[in-house]
Amino acid sequence: MKSERAHSSIRELPALVFLGLIAACLWIFQPNFGSMTNLLTTAREIAVVGIMGVGMTMVILTAGIDLSVASILAFAAAVMGRMMVGGSSIWLSVLAALGVGTVCGAGNAVLITRLRIPPIIATLGTMGILRAGVTLYTGAAWIGPLPNSFAVVGTGYRPIIVLTLVAAGFGILLSRVATGRYVYATGGNEEAVRLSGISVSRTKVVVYTLNGLLAAVAGIIMASSMSSAQANMAMGYELNVIAAVVIGGTSIAGGQGSVLGTIIGAAIMAVLYNALILLGVPIYWHKVITGGVILTAVLFDRIRLFERK
Amino acid sequence: MKAILKAKESAILILFAAVFICFAQLSERFATPDNLFNVARQYSELAVVSIGLTMVIITGGIDISVGSMVGISSILVGVLGAKMGLNVWLACLLAMVGGLACGLINGLVITKLRVQPIVATLAMLSAARGLAWILSGARSLSGFPDSFVALGQTAIGPMPLSVVVALVLVTLGIVVLRYTALGRAIYAVGSSEEAARLSGVSVFRIKLFAYAVTGLLCGLGGVIMAARLASSVPDAGSGFEFEAITAVVMGGSSLKGGEGSIIGTIIGVAVMGIIRNGLNLIGVPNIWQVLFLGVMLILAVLGDNLRTWIRARQVTG
Numbered sequence: 001m002k003s004e005r006a007h008s009s010i011r012e013l014p015a016l017v018f019l020g021l022i023a024a025c026l027w028i029f030q031p032n033f034g035s036m037t038n039l040l041t042t043a044r045e046i047a048v049v050g051i052m053g054v055g056m057t058m059v060i061l062t063a064g065i066d067l068s069v070a071s072i073l074a075f076a077a078a079v080m081g082r083m084m085v086g087g088s089s090i091w092l093s094v095l096a097a098l099g100v101g102t103v104c105g106a107g108n109a110v111l112i113t114r115l116r117i118p119p120i121i122a123t124l125g126t127m128g129i130l131r132a133g134v135t136l137y138t139g140a141a142w143i144g145p146l147p148n149s150f151a152v153v154g155t156g157y158r159p160i161i162v163l164t165l166v167a168a169g170f171g172i173l174l175s176r177v178a179t180g181r182y183v184y185a186t187g188g189n190e191e192a193v194r195l196s197g198i199s200v201s202r203t204k205v206v207v208y209t210l211n212g213l214l215a216a217v218a219g220i221i222m223a224s225s226m227s228s229a230q231a232n233m234a235m236g237y238e239l240n241v242i243a244a245v246v247i248g249g250t251s252i253a254g255g256q257g258s259v260l261g262t263i264i265g266a267a268i269m270a271v272l273y274n275a276l277i278l279l280g281v282p283i284y285w286h287k288v289i290t291g292g293v294i295l296t297a298v299l300f301d302r303i304r305l306f307e308r309k
Numbered sequence: 310m311k312a313i314l315k316a317k318e319s320a321i322l323i324l325f326a327a328v329f330i331c332f333a334q335l336s337e338r339f340a341t342p343d344n345l346f347n348v349a350r351q352y353s354e355l356a357v358v359s360i361g362l363t364m365v366i367i368t369g370g371i372d373i374s375v376g377s378m379v380g381i382s383s384i385l386v387g388v389l390g391a392k393m394g395l396n397v398w399l400a401c402l403l404a405m406v407g408g409l410a411c412g413l414i415n416g417l418v419i420t421k422l423r424v425q426p427i428v429a430t431l432a433m434l435s436a437a438r439g440l441a442w443i444l445s446g447a448r449s450l451s452g453f454p455d456s457f458v459a460l461g462q463t464a465i466g467p468m469p470l471s472v473v474v475a476l477v478l479v480t481l482g483i484v485v486l487r488y489t490a491l492g493r494a495i496y497a498v499g500s501s502e503e504a505a506r507l508s509g510v511s512v513f514r515i516k517l518f519a520y521a522v523t524g525l526l527c528g529l530g531g532v533i534m535a536a537r538l539a540s541s542v543p544d545a546g547s548g549f550e551f552e553a554i555t556a557v558v559m560g561g562s563s564l565k566g567g568e569g570s571i572i573g574t575i576i577g578v579a580v581m582g583i584i585r586n587g588l589n590l591i592g593v594p595n596i597w598q599v600l601f602l603g604v605m606l607i608l609a610v611l612g613d614n615l616r617t618w619i620r621a622r623q624v625t626g
Contacts, residue, residue, distance in 0.1 A: 065427070117610045118564050120371075120427075124551060128603030135596045242431060252425045284447065287439025291432040298424050 011249050012261045014300050019268050022275060030278045040156060042274045044225055047159035048234075050266040051218040052241045053248070054170045055211035057262045060245055061174075062207055063187040063254025064119040068108060069215040070237035071130035074230070076100040076216035078134045081143035081229030090150050097216045104130060105212015112208060113201035127238070135231040144228030154225030162221060163263070166214065171259045183207060187254025243290055244269055247297040268293065317561040318573040320612050324559075324605075325580050332587030339583075339590055346467055350537070352582040353471040354379065354530040354546075356575060359553045360482040361412075361523030363574045366557050367486075368519050369499040369566025370426040374415060374433035375527050375553055379546025380441040382408040382531025387450030387541025390457065397457045404535075405528035411437055412524015416517035434550065442543045451540035461536030471533045478526070482571040495519065499566030555602060556581055559609040580605070 026033040033039075052069050059066045080097035084090065104126070111122035152158065174180035182203045185193045194200050223229045248265030250257025272293070273286050333340040358375050365372045382404040390400030411433060418429040463470040486492035497505040498515045506512050527546075535541045560577030562569025581602060588598045 111607065115611055116614055117607060120564065121554075121558055121606065121610050124554060125603045125607040128551070128599050128606070132596045132600035132603065136600070140596075239431065239434065243435070246428055246431070252428050282443060282447070284439045284442035287435045288443070289439075291434075291436025291439065294428065294432040294435070295418065295422075295424065298428055299422060302423060 011258065012264055015248055015261060015264045015268065015297065019264055019271065022268070022271055026271070026275050026278065030275075032278055033274065038274065038278075042270050043157075043160045044154065044221070045270040045273070046263070046267050047163040048218045048222050049237070049240055049244050049269065050163045050263045051166050051214050051221070052237070053244045053262040053266050054166055054259050055214035056241050056245050057248075057250055057257055057259055058170070058174070058183055058207045059119075059211050060242075060250050060252060061183050061187045061254055061257055062204055063190070064112065064204065064207070065123065065242070065252075066108060066208065066211050067120065067123040067238050068104070068127040068130055069211065069241060070234040071127045071134065072101055072104040072212050072215040073219035073222065073237070074233040074235075075104060075130050075134040075137075075219075077219035077223040077229040077233055078138050078143060078231060080220065081146060081223055082138070084146050084150060085143055090147060093150075094220055097220050098213060101212045101214070101216025101219070102209055103212070105209040105215070106205070108212065109205040109208035113204050131231075131235075138229075138231045140231050142228060142230055144226075146223065146227045146229075151224055151227045154221045154223070159221050159225070162217065166217065167259050167263055170210075174259060179203065179206060184255055187256075189255075240269065243294055246294055249297065249301055251301070265297070317568065318570060318576060320616070321560050321573055321576045321580065321609070324609075325576050325583070328580060328583055328587070332583060332590070336587065336590040339587055342467060344586065344590075346464075346469060346472065348582045348586045349472045349475075350469040351586075352578055353469070353475040354534050354537075355549065355552055355556065355581075356475040356578045357478055357526050357533065358523075358530045358546075358549060359556050359574045359578055360478055360571055361519070361526040362553045363482070363557050363560070363562055363569055363571050364486070364495055364519040365426075365523050366554075366562045366564060367495050367499045367566060367569045368516055369502070370419065370516065370519065371554070371564065372415065372430045372520065372523050373427060373550040373554075374411065374430040374437060375523065376546040376549030377434045377437035377441065378408050378411045378524055378527035379531045379534065379549055380543060381411065381437045381444075382528040383535045383541045383545035384441040384445045384450070384531075384543055385541075386532055386535040387453075388444050390454075391450050391452045391541070397454050401457075401532045404532055405525060408528020408531060409521060409525040412521040412527070413517070415524065416520030419520065420513045420516050438544075438547070441545075445541065445543040447543060449540050449542040453535075453539060457536060458539045461533075461539060471537065474529075474533070478529075479571060479575050486571060491515075491518070496567055499568070501567075552581065555606045559606060561613065563613075 052073070056066060056069065076097040079100045080093045083093040083096055108123055108126055111117045111126070112119050174183060182193065182198050185198070186200055186203050190200055222234060244265035245257070245262045246252060246265070247268055248257070248261030248263070250261060269290060272289055273283070276283055276286055338344055358379060362372055362375060385404035385407045386400050389395045389403055390397040415430055415433050418424050419426050460470065465473050486495065494505065494510045494515050497508070497510055498512050502512055531545060534545050556577035557569065557574050558564065559580060560569070560573030560575070562573065584601060585598050588601065
């Protein structure tokens with residue numbers, strides 16, 4: 001057990017070194033990178049993708065996938081935004097957003113565990129349904145401005161504090177709590193877990209539901225930083241989140257990976273994006289580079305597995 | 310009759326008939342040849358792309374980069390044929406080679422580097438779309454020679470040329486999958502890679518073929534789209550991956566591999582086409598169509614689960 005833990009701490013090392021290198025280069029050659037405004041903007045981007053990434057890590061650890069997170073984010077933010085604009089209290093609106101996220105996540109869980117629809121299909125379906133739902137709900141209208149006292153949540157250091165709390169909480173859940181161990185075990189060998197008397201579907205229900213909840217948390221931060229909500233918020237973010245998880249060394253086949261790796265993955269993507277902007281490179285290169293980084297990360301993993309053998 | 314009902318495609322065929330009859334009742338314009346050929350023209354690109362994706366999914370893989378490969382090919386036609394003034398037909402050929410190259414890279418990364426298909430094609434989705442934006446300078450490109458634009462409007466009898474091309478490729482796909490050793494090998498790899506390997510099938514070649522053909526067909530899809538719109542846009546085909554996967558799964562292919570057919574996929578594409586068109590005609594906003602398709606996708610898989618369950622019950626008695 002001890003050696004396994006030592007191994008898992010090395011797992012994130014290549015990604016961390018890579019992140020350190022690009023950040024150091026930027027710091028030296030681009031004075032603007034170190035400016036507070038720039039760092040905080042980058043940090044917020046890391047927080048939004050990272051928080052969703054924590055949930056997605058758990059989902060992928062069980063060998064599943066969730067394509068609907070960005071739609072859940074938009075739905076939760078839109079419900080919250082309309083309540084706030086309509087005069088409800090901030091706390092109540094935030095609670096409603098979390099509720100919407102949880103219910104959507106639980107809906108995915110029911111489709112996947114009770115109705116036995118493969119995760120990629122079930123969440124492809126809910127991705128479309130929820131995005132259409134939020135567009136109909138909002139009438140495609142811009143919702144805002146949100147109250148100033150709420151806009152505080154998504155500015156300054158706060159997003160990164162939320163990310164830290166989420167990452168620490170779920171990191172402990174995954175490594176120290178039985179449910180977390182079952183998450184790894186389910187992805188490692190579902191049949192063995194079933195035979196040892198642990199409910200695979202209960203683990204999956206927990207994982208997809210929490211993933212919906214975390215998408216709502218990310219939605220709250222995003223809406224706060226923009227002081228508004230919109231039906232097409234975070235469109236396409238599901239792929240960024242999956243990329244962050246994969247870059248962070250989590251295996252898409254399940255059973256292997258960590259929350260810390262995902263946060264590093266989200267940071268790599270955000271810092272690279274920032275680098276391109278500071279260097280004046282057309283931002284479309286970011287997509288090309290992201291593709292390259294995904295492949296490199298997976299290949300690193302492959303080489304390490306090979307060496308261990 | 311029994312054989313028809315037992316066929317894997319029966320569910321989607323019944324769905325197609327039901328949707329068709331409904332819309333024919335609801336809208337007078339729906340069942341006119343003009344309208345139906347128009348739908349076919351709009352969906353010929355998706356049909357072409359879905360042929361390749363069906364093969365990939367039958368081998369047990371997935372390709373989420375199809376939309377981006379359509380995009381890069383469409384932009385290649387524009388950059389080479391309109392911006393650089395190359396012969397437009399040569400530009401079309403090179404655009405298809407571009408699609409093929411992307412598909413080959415997918416196939417090699419998946420087989421040689423042993424990267425999971427969803428991750429490898431996620432990387433391609435990102436990279437190819439980025440390249441399309443860069444090459445185009447983030448602008449849509451037009452100014453094609455008249456002969457190329459005319460081709461996009463050409464029809465053979467009542468049938469638009471793109472529909473004829475799609476039908477020819479569909480037929481070819483059906484023949485390959487059903488009646489050739491290659492086709493049987495594709496199913497074999499999807500059912501059990503190990504068994505296929507032991508019986509002498511080169512799993513490497515079969516998978517490479519499936520991904521490469523998908524790339525090539527996406528290249529063709531991009532060319533057809535450029536001709537239809539008389540311009541290349543950098544976000545051409547974005548979201549195609551979702552529509553194509555929906556069509557393939559509705560058509561009865563299993564994501565686990567080893568099961569599926571091109572007939573099913575094409576009916577799946579047709580169902581999507583007539584639903585969107587029919588809802589348009591009766592004045593339902595676009596966004597309801599997305600909602601409808603999401604529900605249909607889940608229902609299609611549920612129906613399939615139900616049938617497997619009933620069959621299992623019959624076997625056990």
